[in-house]
Amino acid sequence: MRVLLTGHQGYLGTVMAPVLAAAGHEVTGLDSGLFADCVLGPTPPDPEGLAVDLRDVPAEALAGFDAVIHLAALSNDPLGSLAPELTYDINYHASVRLARLAREAGVRRFLYASTCSVYGASGDEPVTEDAPLRPLTPYAESKVRVEDELLELADADFTPVFLRNATAFGFSPRLRADIVLNNLVGHAHLSGEVKVLSDGTPWRPLVHALDIADAFTAVLTAPREAVHARAFNVGTERNNVTVAEIAATVVEAVPGSTLLITGQTGADPRSYRVDFSRLRAALPGCEARRSVKEGAVELIDAYRRHGLTREAFERRFTRLARLADRQAAGTVGGELRPR
Numbered sequence: 140m141r142v143l144l145t146g147h148q149g150y151l152g153t154v155m156a157p158v159l160a161a162a163g164h165e166v167t168g169l170d171s172g173l174f175a176d177c178v179l180g181p182t183p184p185d186p187e188g189l190a191v192d193l194r195d196v197p198a199e200a201l202a203g204f205d206a207v208i209h210l211a212a213l214s215n216d217p218l219g220s221l222a223p224e225l226t227y228d229i230n231y232h233a234s235v236r237l238a239r240l241a242r243e244a245g246v247r248r249f250l251y252a253s254t255c256s257v258y259g260a261s262g263d264e265p266v267t268e269d270a271p272l273r274p275l276t277p278y279a280e281s282k283v284r285v286e287d288e289l290l291e292l293a294d295a296d297f298t299p300v301f302l303r304n305a306t307a308f309g310f311s312p313r314l315r316a317d318i319v320l321n322n323l324v325g326h327a328h329l330s331g332e333v334k335v336l337s338d339g340t341p342w343r344p345l346v347h348a349l350d351i352a353d354a355f356t357a358v359l360t361a362p363r364e365a366v367h368a369r370a371f372n373v374g375t376e377r378n379n380v381t382v383a384e385i386a387a388t389v390v391e392a393v394p395g396s397t398l399l400i401t402g403q404t405g406a407d408p409r410s411y412r413v414d415f416s417r418l419r420a421a422l423p424g425c426e427a428r429r430s431v432k433e434g435a436v437e438l439i440d441a442y443r444r445h446g447l448t449r450e451a452f453e454r455r456f457t458r459l460a461r462l463a464d465r466q467a468a469g470t471v472g473g474e475l476r477p478r
């Protein structure tokens with residue numbers, strides 16, 4: 140298939156592009172490059188790509204593709220809360236516009252990177268895709284609105300699919316340090332301390348970046364009737380873990396590190412357990428396989444091998460800090476368009 144992969148220079152896109160290529164797809168990227176140089180270790184070989192802002196994508200850019208995988212976004216809750224209007228412009232309006240252009244250009248399948256954050260604070264019972272959506276942040280709200288509008292676009296020739304990913308973990312050459320496992324392993328590496336600011340009880344379902352790539356690759360070529368206009372949680376029940384359990388796993392993976400649970404109430408009220416059975420049922424064999432422990436071991440190896448420094452961890456690989464630094468340096472404008 141000829142696939143347009145937006146966000147190909149992000150954390151997940153950098154892992155997904157080679158997985159798609161290995162499955163025989165012809166991949167073209169699209170990214171404004173906000174984090175293109177945020178690389179740990181050797182620079183990855185990117186597919187051919189368009190350097191364009193999502194808000195400015197011309198209609199011609201969609202011509203000739205069989206499918207779009209749409210990852211590009213301001214991609215986390217704190218980032219979205221810092222600049223809610225930009226989050227709605229990029230994550231919501233520009234995403235819906237991209238989908239309309241794709242449909243008009245005859246693209247048949249549109250895989251949308253949604254999030255389990257749409258479930259908000261859902262308690263202890265695992266939530267299925269039919270659970271009420273309770274987005275708690277502009278980021279999660281923007282994802283819900285896109286799902287709603289893409290559903291309206293679905294027809295005989297256009298198949299949108301919503302992949303609600305759990306929180307990702309694992310090594311990517313374009314690392315993100317602001318997601319929970321990657322962050323806790325970083326602290327263990329740099330200070331020997333695994334510090335949990337909350338009481339550790341919130342549920343945080345996790346999924347390895349490569350398992351997300353595998354799920355998107357499977358959905359790309361799945362029979363239309365199995366996936367048409369449907370939402371799928373992406374992850375595994377085995378990785379439905381509490382923050383305290385994640386921290387304990389990190390301590391195990393990084394010998395010599397110690398666990399500190401401060402018990403302060405964190406600012407983040409999200410807590411949800413997720414049921415991942417729909418994707419397994421729709422696409423037998425499609426299931427996230429990599430464990431949190433494997434991810435922690437992989438990350439500490441990579442951090443050590445590539446010499447992750449505190450400065451890089453706190454600034455280069457932390458989305459919010461990186462954008463603030465680029466704005467201060469004048470390489471990104473107020474509306475987050477690279478200059």
Ligand SMILES: NC(=O)c1ccc[n+]([C@@H]2O[C@H](COP(=O)([O-])OP(=O)(O)OC[C@H]3O[C@@H](n4cnc5c(N)ncnc54)[C@H](O)[C@@H]3O)[C@@H](O)[C@H]2O)c1
Nearest residue numbers: 146148149150151171173192193210211212214252304307
């Ligand atoms: N990482 C996770 O834990 C996670 C979990 C659930 C869902 N998701 C979703 O998956 C997608 C990818 O996440 P990620 O972790 O790779 O994020 P990321 O921040 O690493 O990558 C996002 C990419 O989008 C690009 N981008 C942002 N704004 C753009 C714009 N206006 N125009 C063009 N490109 C733009 C950035 O340059 C970046 O390369 C996002 O939609 C995110 O919401 C991620």
